[in-house]
Amino acid sequence: xxxxxxxxxxxxxxxxxxxxxxxxxxxxxxxxILFELTNIIEESNLxxxxxKINFGDLSLTQNMVSSLQSVLKGFDINIKMIFSxxxxxxxxxxxVGLTVSGxxxxxxxxxxxxxxxTETQKDEDKLVDAMNNVLAGSHEIVKENTLFIKQNLRSGQxxxxxxxIVIIGDCKAGSEIxxxxxxxxxxxxxxxxxxxxxxxxxxxxxxxxINAIQLRIADLLARKPDAIEMEKMDKxxxxxxxxxxxTDGEIVIYTEY
Amino acid sequence: xxxxxxxxxxxxxxxxxxxxxxxxGTALAKNxxxxxxxxxxxxxxxxxxLMGLENRIVYTLIDVIEEKCKLQQALxxxxxxPNLALLAAAQTRDKSAASPEQMVEICKQLKEExxxxxxxxxxxxxxxxQNAIAGATEAIIITTPEMSxxxxxxxxxxxxxxKEDILNYKLVLNRxxxxxxxxxxxxxxxxxxxxxxxxxxxxxxxxxxxxISTNRGEPIVNxxxxxxxxxxxxxxxxxxxxxxxxxxxxxxxxxxxxxxxxFFLATASS
Amino acid sequence: xxxxxxxxxxxxxxxISEIVTTCNKILSTDTxxxxxxxxxxxxxxxxxxxxxxxxxxxxxxxxxxMQQMRxxxxxxISRYVEIDRDALDLCLEAESNTIALVANIPIxxxx
Numbered sequence: 001x002x003x004x005x006x007x008x009x010x011x012x013x014x015x016x017x018x019x020x021x022x023x024x025x026x027x028x029x030x031x032x033i034l035f036e037l038t039n040i041i042e043e044s045n046l047x048x049x050x051x052k053i054n055f056g057d058l059s060l061t062q063n064m065v066s067s068l069q070s071v072l073k074g075f076d077i078n079i080k081m082i083f084s085x086x087x088x089x090x091x092x093x094x095x096v097g098l099t100v101s102g103x104x105x106x107x108x109x110x111x112x113x114x115x116x117x118t119e120t121q122k123d124e125d126k127l128v129d130a131m132n133n134v135l136a137g138s139h140e141i142v143k144e145n146t147l148f149i150k151q152n153l154r155s156g157q158x159x160x161x162x163x164x165i166v167i168i169g170d171c172k173a174g175s176e177i178x179x180x181x182x183x184x185x186x187x188x189x190x191x192x193x194x195x196x197x198x199x200x201x202x203x204x205x206x207x208x209x210i211n212a213i214q215l216r217i218a219d220l221l222a223r224k225p226d227a228i229e230m231e232k233m234d235k236x237x238x239x240x241x242x243x244x245x246x247t248d249g250e251i252v253i254y255t256e257y
Numbered sequence: 258x259x260x261x262x263x264x265x266x267x268x269x270x271x272x273x274x275x276x277x278x279x280x281x282g283t284a285l286a287k288n289x290x291x292x293x294x295x296x297x298x299x300x301x302x303x304x305x306x307l308m309g310l311e312n313r314i315v316y317t318l319i320d321v322i323e324e325k326c327k328l329q330q331a332l333x334x335x336x337x338x339p340n341l342a343l344l345a346a347a348q349t350r351d352k353s354a355a356s357p358e359q360m361v362e363i364c365k366q367l368k369e370e371x372x373x374x375x376x377x378x379x380x381x382x383x384x385x386x387q388n389a390i391a392g393a394t395e396a397i398i399i400t401t402p403e404m405s406x407x408x409x410x411x412x413x414x415x416x417x418x419x420k421e422d423i424l425n426y427k428l429v430l431n432r433x434x435x436x437x438x439x440x441x442x443x444x445x446x447x448x449x450x451x452x453x454x455x456x457x458x459x460x461x462x463x464x465x466x467x468x469i470s471t472n473r474g475e476p477i478v479n480x481x482x483x484x485x486x487x488x489x490x491x492x493x494x495x496x497x498x499x500x501x502x503x504x505x506x507x508x509x510x511x512x513x514x515x516x517x518x519x520f521f522l523a524t525a526s527s
Numbered sequence: 528x529x530x531x532x533x534x535x536x537x538x539x540x541x542x543i544s545e546i547v548t549t550c551n552k553i554l555s556t557d558t559x560x561x562x563x564x565x566x567x568x569x570x571x572x573x574x575x576x577x578x579x580x581x582x583x584x585x586x587x588x589x590x591x592x593m594q595q596m597r598x599x600x601x602x603x604i605s606r607y608v609e610i611d612r613d614a615l616d617l618c619l620e621a622e623s624n625t626i627a628l629v630a631n632i633p634i635x636x637x638x
Contacts, residue, residue: 404573404576404577404580407577408577408580408581408584411581411584411585412584415585438570440568441568441569441570441571442568442569442570443570444570444573444574444577445570448570448574452574452577452578452581
């Protein structure tokens, strides 16, 4: 049962049996967000609850997300997860420790995505193309909806995305990346990577060096062997990119030339 | 007959809670008991690392609480001992992800299947601590013979005393250096137990092998002939009801002259 | 001031024992702390400092405990003498190496 309440100027809260979704996507600016949020909290009696928030196309900085978190904490509200169409907001939320979902939020019927791509995302897709030409591999990369991030992921950070994920940087042990498509890391993969999370057995995981704690593709799982001593990851070494994919029902790592 | 839920706590960080949980748990399992260890340090988990199981964590305590998986799916079996299992904490969340009520429920379910549920408590006295003690009926307080650790242990004992469900609690004094105790440069065993007014469960001497065991991801009780390993094994046996005397770390060992004197005294009186 | 008769004096003694038991129950520590000032080596320093620090730490009752102690004391004392409940003043005072529970109890009349 989906119950939707909304304020005059665009914030709305919807309640399904298990979760509460606050939809802020029609709000134009950050200043309005704080105002509308307070309204919706009072009107919908959200104190003390766990909520998910949809930011839509809003572009937020880390400070903005932190401020929102503090405001909500004042109402004893816990943010379980956020949805966003912009990379800046996703990164900002991740840096603050929030779980970023790649799925489309329940309350809104959202059509996609090539239309709502921001300018930055289009430029970055061109870069993705260029990178793919450099990497060996004969598979096609779905260009739509690729999340492109330029930073290291550290222990405790989790990134989920509906589509492909490209990371320029390392993913340290203790971090988690979940994509419905491929995962491409221009650095060392040390954490957990889950590609094809919705069941795509053709999804692939690539990195300069795969030193992952666990690799997951669709519903298969492979873990790092205990006894083998991996050579020290020296960043000044010349790297040969590696790719993990499913062959004969198992996850196998290939070294590209 | 349901199992015993024991929380391993200290207040102060870095005094050996996780190491003790790993080793006491492993030692109990080596003695034949069915043991599960729970890491409640959500966001900063370490018990998996000490047990060498860090690559095998698929589901965590939080996944169980949020019903993303069944409790059984989240239990990771030990590499060597099938009687031993680990319920790991989540790394990508924080301590607000669990509540004391949820912990009580999980401990309740686990004690039906296991003889011992060892709960590794995080440092501090906030939510993490409250979560860890929620389902426990016994407590082991870990401290080292240093002022800050003893002061924090006192606070923890005060908090445990005011919790009715914890029926008994005992102290483990960790990282003692017998030579420093004998030269009066370190608080001794009786000093600490007197100051804290608490029963002693065991004393663990400082042992470099602990570092080696952590590097390898292998609890020290699995290594042969180590001082700390033996001490942990004795603690496990005491928990299971055996009476084992705690060695005296305070009187210096007899010197050669002492031994000669004693020999003559003994022969003189016969 | 009238002199108290023996019967009343006995009653007051009983009252005081009950008060002491009640306080002990809540303070629940029997540390016979005597700070030993002749320290010689670092361990004795540590012991002395710890004992003092813990005495201070333990005497910080939580507000809940303080209120509970106050209520129980009022109840005990009221069985013997009639007191001005609202004017009851209770606090812990710490000096160099002792801590005392100081209570100021205005008595209206004895029962």
